[in-house]
Amino acid sequence: MKSFSFGSNSNSPKSFTAYPSCDFDIESGTIKRTRRSKKLPLHPLKMIKSFANRFSYYKKLHPILVFCIALSFAVSVLVILLAYESHYWQTIGYRKFNVGSDNYPFVKLKNLVMVAGHSIYTSSSCGKVDKENSWFLEPYQQHPGQAASFVAHIQEGVEIVAKDDKALLLFSGGETRRDAGPRSEAQSYWTVAESKGWFGNEESVRWRAMTEEHARDSFENLLFSVCRFRELTGTYPHNITVVSYDFKEERFTHLHRSAIGFPESRFFYSGTPGSTTSKEAAMRGEALVRSQFQEDPYGCLGSLWRKKLGRDPFHRTIPYPNGCPEIEGLFRYCGAAPYSGSLPWAQ
Known part of the structure; x- marks a missing residue:
């Protein structure tokens, strides 16, 4: 932009700007005012409207x-x-359950001994454990000697654990009978063992005898006890021993063990006889149940599933597999073929 000088003294010129700093319209001779952009404020209410x-x-x-x-x-x-x-x-x-090993109460125990429950003790006295009228019995269980067979299971489990200082004893069985009230099979067995002074092994066994109180059938006796073992020790069992009736051995050692993929070389079974008066009927019933588990290994379909629902009269919420997240897939699985996912004891 050019500047011009006026005045007599050229040494001290006065200058002026030819055009002002704003926009100038030559044709009209007027100054254009530059518009300033207006930033409209945001109005949330107007936007919503x-x-x-x-x-x-x-x-x-x-x-x-x-x-x-x-x-x-x-x-x-x-x-x-x-x-x-x-x-x-x-x-x-x-x-x-992601806690340090020091927080598990039985971190040093490595083997599981599981006693499967079959009934609920209902007597107010602990002096009649071998009497049938002290237990809640289904019609098919009402035979002389039935109560004594339950006590035999309890004693067998206690004596096995007494011989293995690395074993944890679990009585397994839920609140399966409505008319027996909210009492579990597992607590019944623990109470009977307590009343019997742990069959002379109180000092060595009582402190490592626990309960699993949600199982509704034999498959859940095994699976839930494995998870309960993980909750109490922080690891899965190295060896598993199941205590039940001798005529149920094939069901546990072949069907249930295979369903959870546990190694056969580390799985043991200790069977005791049922009452002599019910043996024939028990064998027929066992053959039927075994055939059902052959078709439905995880007990999640048909008659086995309906039976399981019937053994949950108080609608107890099952906490597993929260305590054993590594085998969550096994808990969720339902099918005729064996579970093919990863299992900690198969690695």
């Missing part, structure tokens, strides 16, 4: 389309929330 108006407009124009879009959006949000909630509680459950 505008969106609502547009939504209302489109709703009138295409009501079915708008409804489908809204429904899809709501379903998507619901699915996301449910997935997040499931993941959250699963994470909390896993964290609960």
Whole structure:
């Protein structure tokens, strides 16, 4: 931009700017005022109102389309929330059991001895444990000598553990009989062992005899006890010994053991005889149940599943597999073929 000088003294000129710093319109001879951009403030209420108006407009124009879009959006949000909630509680459950080895009460125990429960002790006196009227018996169990067979199981489990200082004894069985009240089979067996002074092994066995109080059938006796062992020791059992009736050996050692993929070389069975008066009927019943488990190894379909539901009269929430997250897939599995996922004892 050029400057011009006026005045008589050329040594001290006075200068002026030919055009002002603003925009100048040569044709009209006027100064253009530069417009300043106005930043309109955001008004959330106006935006919401505008969106609502547009939504209302489109709703009138295409009501079915708008409804489908809204429904899809709501379903998507619901699915996301449910997935997040499931993941959250699963994470909390896993964290609960992600503790140091010093916090497990039986970290030094390596072997599991499981006594499968068959009935609930209902007598108010502990002096009649071998009497049938002290137990809640189903019609097929009402035979002389039945109560004594339960006591024999308890004693057998105690004596096996007494010989193995690395063993944990678990009495397994839930609250399976409505008319017996909210008492579990497992607690019944523990109480009987207590009343018998642990058959002379109180000092060595009582402190490592626990209960698993949710199993509703023989498969759950085994699977739930394995998980309970993990809760108490922090690891899975190296050896497993099952105590039950001698005629159930094939069911446990072949069907149930195979279903959980536990090595045969580390699985043991100790069977005691049932009452002599019920042997024939017991064998027929066992053959039927065994054939059902051959078709449905995990007891999750048909008659086995219905029987399991019937043995949960108080609708107890099963806590597993929170205590054994490594075998969650095994707990969720249902099928005729063996479970093919990874198992800690098969590695």
